[in-house]
Amino acid sequence: MNHRVMIGLCSLVLAVSTLPAFAQETSKNEDVEEVRVALENMSETFTEYKGYIDALRKIKITGYMQTQFRTTDMINAPWTVGNFSGGAFPANAKNLFQVRRGRLKFTYDNVLTQFVIQADFINTGVTLKDAYISVTEPWIRSFGVQAGVFDRPFGYEISLSSSNRETPERSRLFQTLFPGERDLGAKVFYAPQIGPLTGFRAEVGLFNGVGPNANEVDNFKDLVGHLSYQIPFEEQNAELDLGLSGYFGNVRSASKFVYGIADAANGAKRFVVDSTASNLSSGVARTYIGADAQLYLNVFAFGGTILRGEVVMGKQPGTLSSNASLQAAISGDVAKRSFTGYYVYLVQNFGSQDQIVVKYDALNPNTEVSTTDFRTGTNLTVADIPFRTLGLGYIHYLDDNVKVVLYYEFIANAHLDAASLATSSSLFPYTNDVRDNVLTVRMQYKF
Numbered sequence: 489m490n491h492r493v494m495i496g497l498c499s500l501v502l503a504v505s506t507l508p509a510f511a512q513e514t515s516k517n518e519d520v521e522e523v524r525v526a527l528e529n530m531s532e533t534f535t536e537y538k539g540y541i542d543a544l545r546k547i548k549i550t551g552y553m554q555t556q557f558r559t560t561d562m563i564n565a566p567w568t569v570g571n572f573s574g575g576a577f578p579a580n581a582k583n584l585f586q587v588r589r590g591r592l593k594f595t596y597d598n599v600l601t602q603f604v605i606q607a608d609f610i611n612t613g614v615t616l617k618d619a620y621i622s623v624t625e626p627w628i629r630s631f632g633v634q635a636g637v638f639d640r641p642f643g644y645e646i647s648l649s650s651s652n653r654e655t656p657e658r659s660r661l662f663q664t665l666f667p668g669e670r671d672l673g674a675k676v677f678y679a680p681q682i683g684p685l686t687g688f689r690a691e692v693g694l695f696n697g698v699g700p701n702a703n704e705v706d707n708f709k710d711l712v713g714h715l716s717y718q719i720p721f722e723e724q725n726a727e728l729d730l731g732l733s734g735y736f737g738n739v740r741s742a743s744k745f746v747y748g749i750a751d752a753a754n755g756a757k758r759f760v761v762d763s764t765a766s767n768l769s770s771g772v773a774r775t776y777i778g779a780d781a782q783l784y785l786n787v788f789a790f791g792g793t794i795l796r797g798e799v800v801m802g803k804q805p806g807t808l809s810s811n812a813s814l815q816a817a818i819s820g821d822v823a824k825r826s827f828t829g830y831y832v833y834l835v836q837n838f839g840s841q842d843q844i845v846v847k848y849d850a851l852n853p854n855t856e857v858s859t860t861d862f863r864t865g866t867n868l869t870v871a872d873i874p875f876r877t878l879g880l881g882y883i884h885y886l887d888d889n890v891k892v893v894l895y896y897e898f899i900a901n902a903h904l905d906a907a908s909l910a911t912s913s914s915l916f917p918y919t920n921d922v923r924d925n926v927l928t929v930r931m932q933y934k935f
Contacts, residue, residue, distance in 0.1 A: 579583025738771030791837030
């Protein structure tokens with residue numbers, strides 16, 4: 489065997505001996521490649537799902553439900569009972585169970601932009617409560633705009649959530665001026681995040697003026713604004729919130745007949761009609777000026793204290809039979825009234841689970857007349873009678889989700905002059921205090 493043959497045989501043996509190692513190396517490379525591809529796929533999947541998770545984390549779902557039992561003084565009263573205490577009592581009933589509120593709210597919060605929609609699910613139906621978009625500018629994050637259906641920027645009690653408010657309902661004043669609290673419109677706001685103006689907030693907007701669930705009924709828009717400032721007193725464990733509000737709008741007159749208060753021949757005040765032809769389709773002024781204040785104190789060992797108050801006065805167009813703000817096109821003649829109203833709260837905490845609340849509110853819907861002006865032929869109605877309400881309540885929090893409220897309202901009307909009214913008049917019962925007090929027992933679940 490020559491050396492060439494020997495070299496060939498050796499090369500063949502060497503080649504055969506290295507084949508398993510080569511095959512193992514190739515297999516390892518394939519495994520590594522498979523792992524790499526799998527990791528890439530997992531990474532793509534993770535990235536895809538992370539996007540979904542990040543989007544879902546921006547969605548916040550909140551809600552609360554209020555179930556309650558209410559009872560009042562008498563059945564089938566000839567006057568309305570409970571209208572400002574969660575709704576008028578129906579015929580043949582002086583006590584009832586209710587689902588007062590059943591709110592479900594979805595918020596998509598993208599830091600500088602928000603999408604919010606909220607509905608109210610109760611035993612009598614479903615209504616839209618909030619539906620708005622809010623956008624804050626990205627530079628100093630202090631200015632923004634909000635459009636849709638939301639609370640009108642007026643005063644403090646309107647924006648105080650029903651789930652956090654210490655009383656079952658808002659004051660008679662705000663239920664009269666702002667039925668449903670919300671409206672369709674747009675507002676701009678300014679809330680500095682740093683600097684000496686931190687704590688200041690300004691809001692001003694234009695609204696349809698007919699509430700949250702009605703279409704626009706005229707060409708008038710209402711201008712509404714609120715300025716507020718929070719002043720902390722850290723050494724005293726206190727904080728003072730102050731605010732000023734304004735509402736400037738109009739209600740379209742559907743006829744040439746507009747009623748206003750004037751002197752009658754007998755020296756009393758009464759509604760007198762103005763029938764100027766140009767009154768038809770003209771705007772009747774709706775103007776409110778308000779101030780609000782809230783003081784937080786944490787000086788007592790047994791718990792914090794809240795003092796809260798608000799006063800509003802102005803011009804309110806309604807009808808002869810109603811002083812409430814209109815929520816649809818007026819079908820009759822407009823009646824103009826000057827009004828004043830206010831409320832005061834005292835809330836005292838006892839520990840972290842108990843509160844007592846005392847609230848007093850008053851509304852004089854027609855400041856141009858006195859109780860002696862209510863006479864036959866003056867066109868004055870129940871809508872012109874002043875009312876005052878004293879509410880006493882106890883609140884117990886079972887845990888972070890559930891609270892129980894026991895609240896009693898002493899509702900008092902101004903006493904009209906019995907000598908000026910016939911006993912057959914619908915106003916005659918109001919020569920005394922009519923029986924219309926209301927007890928509310930409520931359980932709330934919030935998440």
